[in-house]
Amino acid sequence: MNNNVVFQTKNLSKSYGSTIAINDVSLKVETGEIFGILGPNGSGKTTTLSIATGIVDADSGEFNWFNSYPDHNSRKKIGSLIEVPHFYPYLSLVQNLKIISQIKELEYNDIDRVLKLVKLYDRRHSKFRTLSLGMKQRLGISAAMLGDPEVMVLDEPTNGLDPEGIVEVRDLIISQARRGKTILMASHILSEVEKVCSHVAILKEGKLLEQGSVGSIIKGKSTLEVASEDLNVLHEALKSCKFIANLKQEPDSFILELNDDSSATELNAYLFDKSIILSKIIHHKKSLESQFLKLVKES
Amino acid sequence: MKKLFRIEFSKTINFGPVKILIPLHILFFFLGFFAIPRIKIDFPFLSVLPLYQFPHVWNFITWIGGIYNLTLVLLIIMLTCMEFSNKTYKHQAIFGLSRKELFIQKVMLAASFSFYVVILTFITVMISGLIYSYKITPTIIFDRSWILLASFLQNFIWLMLGVLFALIFKNVILAVLSFGFYRVMFEPIIRSLVEKENSWYFPTKFVSKLTPEPDILNIVKDKLQEADQVSPAELESIGETLFPDIPIIQNITLSLIFLSLILIFTYYIFQKRRLN
Numbered sequence: 156m157n158n159n160v161v162f163q164t165k166n167l168s169k170s171y172g173s174t175i176a177i178n179d180v181s182l183k184v185e186t187g188e189i190f191g192i193l194g195p196n197g198s199g200k201t202t203t204l205s206i207a208t209g210i211v212d213a214d215s216g217e218f219n220w221f222n223s224y225p226d227h228n229s230r231k232k233i234g235s236l237i238e239v240p241h242f243y244p245y246l247s248l249v250q251n252l253k254i255i256s257q258i259k260e261l262e263y264n265d266i267d268r269v270l271k272l273v274k275l276y277d278r279r280h281s282k283f284r285t286l287s288l289g290m291k292q293r294l295g296i297s298a299a300m301l302g303d304p305e306v307m308v309l310d311e312p313t314n315g316l317d318p319e320g321i322v323e324v325r326d327l328i329i330s331q332a333r334r335g336k337t338i339l340m341a342s343h344i345l346s347e348v349e350k351v352c353s354h355v356a357i358l359k360e361g362k363l364l365e366q367g368s369v370g371s372i373i374k375g376k377s378t379l380e381v382a383s384e385d386l387n388v389l390h391e392a393l394k395s396c397k398f399i400a401n402l403k404q405e406p407d408s409f410i411l412e413l414n415d416d417s418s419a420t421e422l423n424a425y426l427f428d429k430s431i432i433l434s435k436i437i438h439h440k441k442s443l444e445s446q447f448l449k450l451v452k453e454s
Numbered sequence: 455m456k457k458l459f460r461i462e463f464s465k466t467i468n469f470g471p472v473k474i475l476i477p478l479h480i481l482f483f484f485l486g487f488f489a490i491p492r493i494k495i496d497f498p499f500l501s502v503l504p505l506y507q508f509p510h511v512w513n514f515i516t517w518i519g520g521i522y523n524l525t526l527v528l529l530i531i532m533l534t535c536m537e538f539s540n541k542t543y544k545h546q547a548i549f550g551l552s553r554k555e556l557f558i559q560k561v562m563l564a565a566s567f568s569f570y571v572v573i574l575t576f577i578t579v580m581i582s583g584l585i586y587s588y589k590i591t592p593t594i595i596f597d598r599s600w601i602l603l604a605s606f607l608q609n610f611i612w613l614m615l616g617v618l619f620a621l622i623f624k625n626v627i628l629a630v631l632s633f634g635f636y637r638v639m640f641e642p643i644i645r646s647l648v649e650k651e652n653s654w655y656f657p658t659k660f661v662s663k664l665t666p667e668p669d670i671l672n673i674v675k676d677k678l679q680e681a682d683q684v685s686p687a688e689l690e691s692i693g694e695t696l697f698p699d700i701p702i703i704q705n706i707t708l709s710l711i712f713l714s715l716i717l718i719f720t721y722y723i724f725q726k727r728r729l730n
Contacts, residue, residue: 230549235549241544243465243542245468245470258551260457
């Protein structure tokens with residue numbers, strides 16, 4: 156038994172009628188990871204998190220929190236935000252958070268801290284129904300942080316937030332992770348996941364395509380995009396260049412992959428020796444987005 | 455348990471319809487009972503006053519109160535359906551409440567409403583009885599006070615039935631209409647198809663009879679005969695047209711069986727129903 160494992164699923168499957176939501180999904184999340192579940196809409200992200208937080212029962216397979224059988228008490232140790240936050244509309248923010256504190260058997264003295272963290276302290280006596288969508292989302296995040304839980308489960312945490320709010324939430328998540336907290340989050344915004352997560356799992360139509368550290372998922376050669384005034388001359392030079400592993404012509408440029416032991420500087424020097432001056436040289440680093448799209452397309 | 459009660463209390467006490475309907479319930483409860491005796495009824499031989507005197511006042515107020523208390527059934531249906539429409543059952547489960555605890559919360563709410571009715575009834579009975587009774591001794595005052603327990607059981611059953619309908623339909627209008635349809639249409643129609651002596655085995659009948667109507671015939675009998683309006687034979691024939699009473703023990707037993715079934719079904723639905 157690995158004591159570092161916070162959350163684990165084994166062959167988890169769930170269907171809604173004839174629709175398969177997730178199929179044979181096995182995940183492992185370890186302490187301190189920011190684990191992103193990535194996938195297009197309908198890929199099974201929310202279903203996976205709903206099973207993890209006990210609001211949906213799996214058809215088959217199993218999962219555990221902290222290496223033990225999950226029950227409602229294990230959920231008290233987890234801060235969760237699944238889909239849109241649901242609070243009592245006629246209660247104030249403080250009253251709503253008091254209810255959560257009572258459920259989680261916490262003192263009320265953490266309420267002010269979390270409201271300040273999400274910048275809702277000044278609205279603490281407002282009714283929930285008077286908040287904007289972004290404010291509701293921030294209240295959901297504050298509820299998840301109540302009691303400073305070791306693990307947070309966040310489903311689309313930046314939903315409905317303005318750009319400033321997105322940056323704030325992203326910073327909040329990163330700061331929680333720096334304090335050693337484990338975060339399991341689902342998102343379909345690839346740039347968000349890439350900026351925040353240390354590990355990812357990619358789902359498509361309920362199937363797990365790949366999981367691992369972000370670094371290992373986006374492994375592989377990066378590409379260069381080059382162009383010059385005379386594309387024909389450039390093409391001839393590139394074809395005979397020994398640094399190039401792969402070459403593809405675009406309408407007004409060339410996309411190429413270099414050999415492992417070669418660099419863009421060497422390529423530039425080689426072309427300069429042939430009296431070719433590059434008008435464009437762009438280094439395309441491989442992104443999670445490109446890898447995600449490739450995996451989704453291949454599947 | 456204390457935690458669950460506190461959570462349910464804070465949700466309930468701040469709920470808009472509760473803030474409106476509970477004060478109205480109290481107001482009309484008191485007004486209803488204290489206004490009627492002041493209405494002059496022009497029958498020399500018939501007065502409603504004995505109904506407000508000990509010990510008949512216990513029967514009368516719990517009997518009439520049964521109608522007022524349907525307001526509480528409406529409230530508990532609204533409170534239960536509200537949890538589904540706001541998706542707050544899901545919310546509470548995510549943060550660590552078990553489905554069993556969600557069930558216990560609503561049982562506690564129904565029990566609290568029933569207890570509130572007991573308190574309200576007790577106060578009304580005492581005020582009314584002390585004002586209108588000519589003869590007051592502890593034996594006369596508390597002779598039929600046991601009926602408060604029967605009233606508690608009756609209200610608890612109707613409130614839990616309201617919760618069950620709310621869980622089934624998840625919609626206030628559908629749940630209220632179904633509850634009303636069951637009590638006013640469905641069961642009476644079925645009951646009319648069976649023999650009169652077997653009609654006691656229908657829930658609306660045996661639960662309603664937990665707080666039986668006052669024995670008006672006997673209360674007014676002396677006055678009627680004094681006034682020489684009706685002969686004893688005529689009174690007997692009127693009595694035969696009314697439903698016969700069943701022993702209270704049998705009534706309570708049937709009610710407890712019915713309550714157990716409601717609780718089992720409600721618990722089962724809480725376990726199986728999707729919370730989102």
